[in-house]
């Protein structure tokens with residue numbers, strides 16, 4: 001079988017070396033499982049031939065982009081073939097007059113925006129992992145980021161897809177037009193499918209003109225609750241900022257310690273960005289200042305200097321790695337990391353998180369793209385302690401319960417994978433039957449990323465990447 005797979009992609013694009021297999025068993029989540037073989041296809045035809053072969057022989061296949069996923073969606077828990085899509089990384093067309101571009105799934109997000117910049121256009125979702133994640137991975141997880149409140153998520157930009165189905169059949173969904181009412185909107189079905197329904201081999205994306213000016217503010221507060229209220233007060237004004245990032249004391253402390261960004265030493269802060277026409281930006285800056293002061297901000301600092309704004313943004317993006325250096329015995333783990341709540345529910349939700357952390361004896365850093373209600377928490381756990389993992393798992397269940405109770409969702413942008421699967425099943429109980437029926441129709445032999453999403457059973461602290469046994 002290995003010889004047949006090798007003959008499809010060629011010797012150079014095939015590996016069973018132990019070091020490669022071990023490496024391809026990770027994404028950026030807490031999970032790990034070693035696959036049997038790694039391939040790097042260069043063409044849709046190669047993807048199709050591998051899938052046909054795998055389907056006939058019932059071999060699991062997992063598509064992989066940058067491997068930056070935070071919930072285990074790119075971890076091959078059933079072994080089999082990992083299909084690294086990063087060599088299909090051509091930017092095939094940029095048509096600013098038609099507002100679209102056509103790219104291979106392996107194109108890195110930042111590289112696409114570098115290519116669009118000379119035209120004055122961009123692909124806006126802005127994930128924090130933009131320098132490493134791929135367009136295919138973004139489509140498969142419906143990724144977004146700090147600018148979703150104004151510019152939307154990846155799904156809002158997918159005009160069309162080329163997809164290889166489990167049996168090797170190649171289909172083209174959607175169009176290259178801005179509007180399309182021609183039959184089922186199947187491209188939407190593959191958005192967020194996490195490699196379980198087909199492998200994306202080409203993406204047609206809508207693109208947007210870059211804003212002419214932007215300004216940023218750092219507003220400091222003496223409570224997390226006030227920072228949360230500031231977010232909804234700005235939105236309700238009404239004022240749609242391009243971003244509001246929220247950080248609690250734990251995150252501010254971690255970033256100041258490792259990055260020397262000089263964020264104010266306070267309980268919570270909001271990093272607020274507005275963009276657009278220069279006159280509008282000027283007016284919105286004044287409005288933001290007034291609202292922050294009305295809510296009780298201790299200080300509000302503004303900047304339109306690109307260097308200063310980039311420094312603040314880098315500080316916010318560094319929260320995740322900075323938290324890992326919070327204390328020697330801890331690692332920062334992606335558990336309950338990506339929930340979304342209605343914007344007005346942010347204050348009560350962040351306060352609930354703090355209480356859950358205290359009750360379960362875990363350290364939880366809270367931050368996130370608060371303007372669209374998307375909160376991130378990172379738990380600091382001792383990876384060698386069973387008690388620490390069990391406390392974490394209990395806190396996760398309580399956090400998701402609180403999120404679902406206020407009408408939220410367990411994942412706003414990172415996807416389900418393993419670490420959110422049991423909670424997604426609770427949240428989406430009424431559609432699980434339809435999800436299973438779609439999967440059965442498109443992948444009857446269950447070869448595509450098996451065992452994930454609605455198929456996951458049991459505890460999430462399994463297939464751990466840490467040198468400890470699974471505490472299931």
Ligand SMILES: Cc1cc2nc3c(=O)[nH]c(=O)nc-3n(C[C@H](O)[C@H](O)[C@H](O)COP(=O)(O)OP(=O)(O)OC[C@H]3O[C@@H](n4cnc5c(N)ncnc54)[C@H](O)[C@@H]3O)c2cc1C
Pocket residue numbers: 027028062063064065066067068069070073074085105126127128129132133134135136137138139140141142143144145146193194195196198199200201320413414415449
């Ligand atoms: C530091 C950091 C910051 C992050 N910030 C954000 C953020 O702000 N917003 C956000 O949304 N996410 C964020 N993420 C999570 C992650 O970057 C996104 O989920 C991203 O979209 C994953 O892309 P990837 O190419 O790395 O995909 P991978 O991790 O390789 O794969 C993710 C899923 O997509 C599937 N997949 C990949 N390529 C294909 C394909 N061609 N066809 C079918 N399925 C495919 C995989 O099977 C898997 O299920 C962050 C991650 C890190 C480490």
